[in-house]
Amino acid sequence: MAGRKKAADFEQQLARLQEIVDALEGGDLPLEKSVALYKEGLGLARASREQLAKARNEIRLFTEGEVRDFDPEEGDDGDDR
Template identity: 65%
Template sequence: MAQKKMQFEEQLKRLQTIVEELERGELPLEKSVELYKEGLTLSKTCRGQLEKARNEITVFSEGAVQPFDGTEENVDDPAGA
């Protein structure tokens, strides 16, 4: 399959199709190996996307990202200069 940039949901759907094909056990060895490699690549990509999303959610939910209003004092300079 030509590697085009797929959305996360498309990648998951393709991965499910690969798993179903491999589980049937009706493919020639070469095709099975090819699909297995593609599945591993998709799995790694999906895992990375999930990790990135999880990190973004954590950052936002813990309040680490605060809106910048330009009025914050300089933390390095206690005198505020």
Template identity: 55%
Template sequence: MKGKATFEDNITRLGQIVSELEKGDIALEKAVELYGEGVKLSAACREQLDNASLKITEDSGNATSEE
């Protein structure tokens, strides 16, 4: 297994899951499995966005204090 997935990888996989679920022709068990995977990916994306936002905020604060 490769390292931690990138934000872009997670978004791509989320899109694939949404497409599969929207088709509506999958078994309930598979739909539940995909939904669970989607929830985990969504949480990972949220964490990645929060970390990026924090880094931007910190970098902006450092740039302001160096001037």
């Protein structure tokens, strides 16, 4: 369920970021509002990039076989020697 919440949060961030871009591209906002939206957009973009980087690293770990199921018979370091 936590994965779904993260995905929903990410999607909500992207949707809000798109709203901000649309508003700024419209050019009808006062300067103060434009600056505030720009700052909010930077924060959302940064948070989204961080989430994507974490997801990319998780996928890399799984696809490169670095993550293994725990086997109590193997010992602490996973070495059978």
